[in-house]
Structure formats: structure tokens, C-alpha cells
Amino acid sequence: MPRPLRRAGSRLERTLKPVTDAVLGTAAVLALRALRWFDPDKTAHLLARCARVIGPYLPEHKVGRANLRAAFPDKSPEEIESILLAVWENLGRFAAEFAHLDRIWDFDPNRPGTGRIEIAPNAQPLFEKLMNDGKGALVFAAHLGNWELPALAAPAYGLDSAVLFRRPNIAAVDRAVQDIRSLNMGETIPTALDAPVRLADALQNGAHVGMLVDQHYSKGVDITFFGRPAKANPLLARLARQIDCPIHGVRIVRLPNQRFYAELTEEIEPVRDSSGAIDIQGTTQKINTVIEGWIREHPSQWLWLHRRWR
Structure with a gap:
């Protein structure tokens, strides 16, 4: 042309x-x-x-x-x-x-097995530990199953939380999405220049900060994902280096009959350098290795439709 x-x-x-x-x-x-x-x-x-x-x-x-x-x-x-x-x-x-986010999370600790949410055996004691340890935590997730559901768990039981999210490009959609999320999620923090500061403040105030970390990030650190070089967002590792707090992973996978299975990992120890400081690249790699394991278990539930490797 x-x-x-x-x-x-x-x-x-x-x-x-x-x-x-x-x-x-x-x-x-x-x-x-x-x-x-x-x-x-x-x-x-x-x-x-x-x-x-x-x-x-x-x-x-x-x-x-x-x-x-x-x-x-x-x-x-x-x-x-x-x-x-x-x-x-x-x-x-x-x-x-x-569209029904405010109605889906229905787990009742007093009546397990009666709703659409099933909880892994170790998840409830880990969750109670997070609630009672008096400090914040970093929780990572992936675009697996229904990736909005993990953000519903904390506020449903009174756990102070903040979630990092990417705004839709269209303003009207952004407002509609936030209207739905605001019904039963904790604090929502959009990806912006001030996001790391806001997340760090939330951690210092005892909030449990959640974020999706499995997509391509052009300014990220080099990792290996499914045996191939990839770029990954190091924000979670940088926050962990700045503020001493536990790191956990959470995933909610889809089960038959419109049900879900929620899992919370044991505390993940960050990788440290020779001086004892958290190694950003090594910790980011460790987190993404956990996510790779999740995807290998449930490949049909991960969002393969974005260009993860570039």
C-alpha cells in the first residue's frame, strides 16, 4: 500500500x-x-x-x-x-x-463440601496462620482456572488484602469491571508508576498483597519457562527484598459441575545471594517454576493465548 x-x-x-x-x-x-x-x-x-x-x-x-x-x-x-x-x-x-463474582465464592468453613468451592486440606490452617501472624504477606497467582477467585478468599473471612490489577484499555469497561470487583474484593491497586509504593505501604500495614505474575513483561528479568528463555515481572521479589514477609502461591482450578478446588502453597523461601539478601532473578525464577508445575498439571486451564515467549 x-x-x-x-x-x-x-x-x-x-x-x-x-x-x-x-x-x-x-x-x-x-x-x-x-x-x-x-x-x-x-x-x-x-x-x-x-x-x-x-x-x-x-x-x-x-x-x-x-x-x-x-x-x-x-x-x-x-x-x-x-x-x-x-x-x-x-x-x-x-x-x-x-459477571457473578460476588455470588460465586460460597465456601463455609463450618460446612465444607456444601458449596461450589472445595479447599485443599492444608489451605485452611495456612490461611489461619496468615490471619494471625500479625504481618503482611505476598501471594502470587497465575491465569489458571478462574484467576479472579483467589482475590475473593481473603476479604470473605476478614483477611486484610490488596490486589494489583491491570486496567482495561477502554474506560467504560474499566468502570464496569471495578464496580464488580469492588463488591467483595479488598483494596484494588492499578498497575501504574505509584503501584510499587502503594503495595509496599499495604504490606507494611499488614495487608496481604496478591498479584498475577505469569505473563510476559518486557522490562522484566530473564528466566526459563518451559525450557525456554522468557521475561518475567520481578515486582514480587523486589517487594519481598524490601519488606520481610512470607511468600505463598494460590491457585483455583476448575472441577466438573461448576466447582473449584482452591490450594494455598506452603511458605516459599526466597533465593538469597551470598550476602543473605533476596536474589531478585533467582526468586522470580523460583516463583515461575512453581507456576510452570501448576500449568503442567492443568494445561487446558491456563491462558495460552498471549505471547509468553518473545
């Missing part, structure tokens, strides 16, 4: 972007509000089927296929496609469940 036409196309795109963002934002907000009127389980089944049909036609499907081939070179093309279809199903269910 001639350069003048490319420039004209770019100018038109920039001019129309506020309009298209407004339209998309309005549609997303209306969809979230509409979903709350319907049964969450039936809606999750419907959106899972839709995502399974539509997903393979989207460019992210190729990204996911390339990621899976790189991570699991021993798997056949048929196995890769089967995992990818399940990834789309999980994403569809996640979308439906997001």
Missing part, C-alpha cells in the same frame, strides 16, 4: 478510536449487566460452547498453538488442538462467571 494511503488510514483509525472504544465499552458493560440476570451455570455452559466454536477462528488461536507446541514438543497435533479447545471453553466460562 502506498505510504500516503497508509498515513491516511492511520489518521482515520486514530480519529475513529474514541468512537469505536465507546461503542465497544457500552456493549461490554451491557453484556456484563445482562449476564447477571441469568443463571450463572447455564450461562457458563453457553459461553463455553460459543468460545469453543469461535475461538479457533481468532488470531489468538495461532498464538496458543505455537505456545503449546513450544511448551509440549512431545504432544501430537491432535492433543494440542484438544487442549486449545478446552482453553477456549475455560475462557468462556470465566467470562460468564466474572
Whole structure:
């Protein structure tokens, strides 16, 4: 295409972007509000089927296929496609469940096994220890299963918490998402220049800081992920180096019949250098190695659709 036409196309795109963002934002907000009127389980089944049909036609499907081939070179093309279809199903269910976040977490410690949330045997005593040790903690998670649910556990039982999150690019969607999250999450801190300071303040005040740490971060430290070089966000390790506090991992994986299994790891000891200080790269690697193990157990529940390796 001639350069003048490319420039004209770019100018038109920039001019129309506020309009298209407004339209998309309005549609997303209306969809979230509409979903709350319907049964969450039936809606999750419907959106899972839709995502399974539509997903393979989207460019992210190729990204996911390339990621899976790189991570699991021993798997056949048929196995890769089967995992990818399940990834789309999980994403569809996640979308439906997001609209009902304030209604999904229903674990009752006095009546375990009666709701949709099942807790690992060691999770409850670990959680009680976090509540009663009088200090904050760092808790990492991954885009696995329903990755919004871990942020619901702490405030449900009175544990002071703060969650780092990335704002959606469209303002209307951002407001709708925050309206849903504000119903039963702790403090939410957007990724911004002041985020590390706010997170450090929260830790010093005894809050339990949660963050997703499994995506590509161009300014991150070098790690190995599924045997390949990758970049990872070192923020959690830097906070641990700045403020002495325990580190734990949390994951909530999907079970049949619209149920979930929640796990909290034992305290993870950070890697230290010869002087005894926390090693940022080594600790970041250790955390991502834990996440890799989670994904290997449940590959169909991780978000393979982003470019993790670049």
C-alpha cells in the first residue's frame, strides 16, 4: 500500500478510536449487566460452547498453538488442538462467571463440601496462620482456572488484602469491571508508576498483597519457562527484598459441575545471594517454576493465548 494511503488510514483509525472504544465499552458493560440476570451455570455452559466454536477462528488461536507446541514438543497435533479447545471453553466460562463474582465464592468453613468451592486440606490452617501472624504477606497467582477467585478468599473471612490489577484499555469497561470487583474484593491497586509504593505501604500495614505474575513483561528479568528463555515481572521479589514477609502461591482450578478446588502453597523461601539478601532473578525464577508445575498439571486451564515467549 502506498505510504500516503497508509498515513491516511492511520489518521482515520486514530480519529475513529474514541468512537469505536465507546461503542465497544457500552456493549461490554451491557453484556456484563445482562449476564447477571441469568443463571450463572447455564450461562457458563453457553459461553463455553460459543468460545469453543469461535475461538479457533481468532488470531489468538495461532498464538496458543505455537505456545503449546513450544511448551509440549512431545504432544501430537491432535492433543494440542484438544487442549486449545478446552482453553477456549475455560475462557468462556470465566467470562460468564466474572459477571457473578460476588455470588460465586460460597465456601463455609463450618460446612465444607456444601458449596461450589472445595479447599485443599492444608489451605485452611495456612490461611489461619496468615490471619494471625500479625504481618503482611505476598501471594502470587497465575491465569489458571478462574484467576479472579483467589482475590475473593481473603476479604470473605476478614483477611486484610490488596490486589494489583491491570486496567482495561477502554474506560467504560474499566468502570464496569471495578464496580464488580469492588463488591467483595479488598483494596484494588492499578498497575501504574505509584503501584510499587502503594503495595509496599499495604504490606507494611499488614495487608496481604496478591498479584498475577505469569505473563510476559518486557522490562522484566530473564528466566526459563518451559525450557525456554522468557521475561518475567520481578515486582514480587523486589517487594519481598524490601519488606520481610512470607511468600505463598494460590491457585483455583476448575472441577466438573461448576466447582473449584482452591490450594494455598506452603511458605516459599526466597533465593538469597551470598550476602543473605533476596536474589531478585533467582526468586522470580523460583516463583515461575512453581507456576510452570501448576500449568503442567492443568494445561487446558491456563491462558495460552498471549505471547509468553518473545
